[in-house]
Amino acid sequence: MTDLSLPPAAAPPPAPNLRELFLSFMLVAAMGFAGVLPWARRMIVERRRWLTESEFLDLLALCQFLPGPNVCNLSIAVGARFRGVKGSAAAFLGITFLPFVIVIILGALYEGYGGNPAVTGALLGVSASAAGMILAMAARLAQPLLARRPGKALPVMILVFAAIALLNLPLLWVIAAAIPLSIGISWWRRG
């Protein structure tokens, strides 16, 4: 709370070095149960003040626009911004190393105890719950689109859902067809 009394024009902290990038992203990964992004924002913007809120949102927009795991993309972009290739490598290893080790241990335990009905039941509960969390995520993404331009967005959403969820088509075909179609619609009817 004492931070609030600091003058607003306080000099930005020096750019993080490789060790700080690695350790900070490792801490984010270790705390990030069920969603790493909020922890990444807290660390980068609030605690370390490496980026302002708007700089962070700008980088996040890039990472969410590109394919691949968003948080790993974010570690690459933040690392690159401060320390180039080495910075990216340090931040990326930071975000992946600990979780990699932990899931391997969990995987080994699962091989041993996976037959236990209490274990399979608990995992079934988690995945049933995760289905709901992902549904909420889809709803949050869809909400502004449906409010602003339902006629353009809804047909694409339904087509993609039908192709993947109902027809079980290969993702490559669906992406190859849906992305040009969807971008075409939004370009043709822009403005």
Add this chain to the structure above:
Amino acid sequence: MKGSGQLGALALCFLTVSLLAFGGVNAVIPEMHRQAVDVAQWMTDRQFVSLYALAQAAPGPNVMVVTLIGWHVAGFAGALVATAAMMGPSVALTFVAFRLWSYFRHRPWLEAIQNGLTPVTVGLVSSSAFLLARTSDHGILAYLLTAATAALTYWTGLNPLWVFGAAACLGGFGLL
């Protein structure tokens, strides 16, 4: 040799998934399921869902489900190959795109691309929710749990970890 063939198949599978994951890992769960259960037959429905749940319960990015699939198929080497294949292409693309970001971030076509990608992502992410619900919900209580989690996270922004804990207890006592 069976082992090295599996490593090649893992690499091929996740190299493509990496560049198709518009919207992150939660957009490509049906594709991973299709590859791992239907095409390669590395595991059953039930095992896929269990590995997904294990990755959710662990700290860190949810991409770690890929590590677990690799581990299940070919041990430690499989875990390394699957993880590297899933991360490599998208990470390299991000690095290059970051370098070019200042040139193209304000172009009009970028906005058209972003506006075009989001509806596709919504379709993909909702398909993931559908697949997980279809493969893990076998009774009325499980469907209620899915619906309750969706409502809680959408309207209250509650950290899903608490819901996961409660869900694990319900399932562990055989109530689902």
